[in-house]
Amino acid sequence: MLNPIKNTKIYEKVMEQIKQLVKEGKLNRGDKLPSERDLSDQLQVSRTSVREALRALETLGLVEAKHGEGNFINDNLENSLLEPLSIVFLLLGSKSEEILELRKILEPETAAIAAKKITNAQIIELKKLADELNNTENVEASAFLDKQFHYKIAEASGNLLISTIMFSLSSLIEEYIENSQIHTFNKDLVKVHHEEICRALETHDCTAASEAVKKHLEFTSVKQNQAF
Amino acid sequence: MLNPIKNTKIYEKVMEQIKQLVKEGKLNRGDKLPSERDLSDQLQVSRTSVREALRALETLGLVEAKHGEGNFINDNLENSLLEPLSIVFLLLGSKSEEILELRKILEPETAAIAAKKITNAQIIELKKLADELNNTENVEASAFLDKQFHYKIAEASGNLLISTIMFSLSSLIEEYIENSQIHTFNKDLVKVHHEEICRALETHDCTAASEAVKKHLEFTSVKQNQAF
Incomplete structure (x- = not known):
């Protein structure tokens, strides 16, 4: 031929x-x-x-x-894996629970690495984001700030490959779970969780950082399941 | 605005x-x-x-x-994230250590999930791959079989999103670390590690599975660092 x-x-x-x-x-x-x-x-x-x-x-x-x-x-890589991940997600017929399972593996360990490496400037930025989130009533702005908060932690791990994958996963969740509006649900609890995470990172306590993120994600997962 | x-x-x-x-x-x-x-x-x-x-x-x-x-x-998604990941890797100026750090986070936890869900048929397949690997002298065939071994474990976790990401990460490592010929280095140790991993999965022992994979990756990382 x-x-x-x-x-x-x-x-x-x-x-x-x-x-x-x-x-x-x-x-x-x-x-x-x-x-x-x-x-x-x-x-x-x-x-x-x-x-x-x-x-x-x-x-x-x-x-x-x-x-x-x-x-x-391209200078802005934050969302660069979203499109490819989204296609894999579609073709595999994946469920949103699978993204969450992946986040639960990735984020606590990434926070533990971040706790080792985080700088004072990064902690200040992180606290600022948490404050802004507390003072926002707007749902969309809250979702954006929350995403930035978690992205900042990943960035502080110093592993940009990990933070890029994590950011794209968050966007993938947003794309497929339209009503995961956890902030309107229990804003006070999110506040407490974020404070715990900040404290662990500030004291460079790897175990506490990992545990705090794990707890926070368990809460997120319950809310998302309820949203279905 | x-x-x-x-x-x-x-x-x-x-x-x-x-x-x-x-x-x-x-x-x-x-x-x-x-x-x-x-x-x-x-x-x-x-x-x-x-x-x-x-x-x-x-x-x-x-x-x-x-x-x-x-x-x-496309029906074959195994390597579908390689190209996008490779571009992110290039643009971020990432180091191969960052891929390894990510694997060390992902693989032990994925093995723990696999230990819960793995079927008898999957265990038989896994052991067959480990056997073939032990009986192969060819470096390229060894690398291929080793990759399949780790991919099978990820597949057994039932989370295809995770296994696809892991497979593409392995390919990314191959692409950027030309001389990570760990099998020519200490084949006997790889054999012992793989046996440990199989045993943990077979007995559905999540902690042991996670620990065995962690130990195996630590060894891989030492070898790769020596290769630089």
Whole structure:
């Protein structure tokens, strides 16, 4: 059987070359890519192949197309795994309980690592987020602040791979559990939990941090189950 | 304050429609998609937009293009998060130690869940993999079998989201740590560890399973650090 001539895979080769430049540090986060025309000239491939490669890299979150400005290496990676995770989630027919099970594994241990490494500046930021959350009545703002609170802890672990995965998992939960409005449910309890977590992190007590996050997630899970 | 009008591109709308069909269960894993021409007719968009959407979905691992056969909803999700994780890894400038730290959090707890849920058939499969690994001298075959062994445990946890993430993390390690040939290093120790893990799973001892996997990963981490 004859194989179609390589034409179909040219866009993948273009993707590879751009990824290679990132790998070698020649392109960094926020950098602007050459124009489609320049890429097509330099790589000696059609504009169509260049555009297909750019679309694919955009979907993967490596490239960000800014209207009228061109294509940039993405600088904001927080949600970059959301789309791929969401597709895996869909195709596996996963349930939201599975995301929660994963969070319950990841977050307590990540908090324990954060307790070791957290800086004073990060603790101040964390407390500020907890305060803002306490003083907000708006449901959407609360959800956003809560997510930031947990993301900050993950960030403090110093493992950006973990914090990026955790942030995308939170977004995935938001996408699939529309009515997990835990804050409207028992705001006082969330406040107490967050204070406990802050205290454990501040005193660099790994076990207490892990336990406090675990307790908090057990509570979250009960609320989400009730919401179904 | 005004929000910028989102300039949703046509290929993104095509992607959305295909994703929606998957979400609604109208397209399932392994199903064939309509031809590019039919998609273009049905959605009333250009072939170029259809092709861009299909490329993007292919890169995301939702769609698999088979030569001369057309486009299918991907049936093999094992490695579907590798490409996105690898891009995040690159852009964050992460180190391989960060993947290992994540594995050390994920795998012991996943083994504990697996110990609860594992079936007799799965235990037999697992032991068979461990046996094959013991009888293989080939380095590449060993690496493959070892990966399958750990993947089977994750699968036995019943949480396919976790096992998919774990499998992609293993592939990411392979991609970035070229000389992590732990099997050539101390095959006997790997054998003892795997036997311990099997025993814990067989007796449904969650704590022992978690501890055995933890010990095994500590050993892996030492070997990888030496390889640098």
